[in-house]
Amino acid sequence: MREQGVGKETNRREMLKLSGMGVLGGAAINALTSGTTRAAVEPGVSYASWIHGHSMQIEYPDRLVRVERNGWGTVVEGKPGTDNWFHFAIPTPVIINDVRLQADSILLSFSTGSIDAFVRDVHVWDGSNRIAVFDNRYLPPGEPAERLILPGAPMMGFGLGISVGVGFGVEPMDHLMTFLAAGCDFVIRPSA
DSSP, rough: OOOOOTTTTTOOHHHHHHHOOHHHHHHHHHHHHHHHHHSOTTTTEEEEEEEEGGGGGSGGGGGGEEEEEEEEEEEEETTTOOOOEEEEEEEEOOEEEEEOEEEEEEEEEEESSTTTTTEEEEEETTTEEEEEEEEEEOOOSSSSSSEEEEEEBBBBOEEEEEEEEEEEEEESOEEEEEEEEEEEEEEEOOOO
């Protein structure tokens, strides 16, 4: 019998052949995994788009003690008693199959070094139009991501931007923020 290895390019069909499971095994795997797959995605999401944390832009670099970009994200250390804005440009499918998409919710994946470094405000933009404001939220780090629902699921016209307002307190604590990723779930809903 010929030995065959499993590599990155091995797809599910090849995995079933390699395992000897055939059609019956494939049906069992589909039955067991399709519910899990559906649960991981919000119902009715037409398109989800994310940007990695190391692509984040800093509005006021002079208010930071340090910036460290890594393969897994960006770590910033704020100067005590300051605030700053961090911006994410989300790849935006404005129209798919002649239908304009709507931004349903945004997601932020981040961690903080202490309670003295916190996400205070989040603003969502479509080009130069601010489409949602979440001020004075003081968000905890999301596990795996903090989701904010956009009121009215606005239609997209130009491109989605997420601006995250962070406060760094004055306590003798860690003032680190680690940004891992940001994203948006886009939907298609019939007009009222």
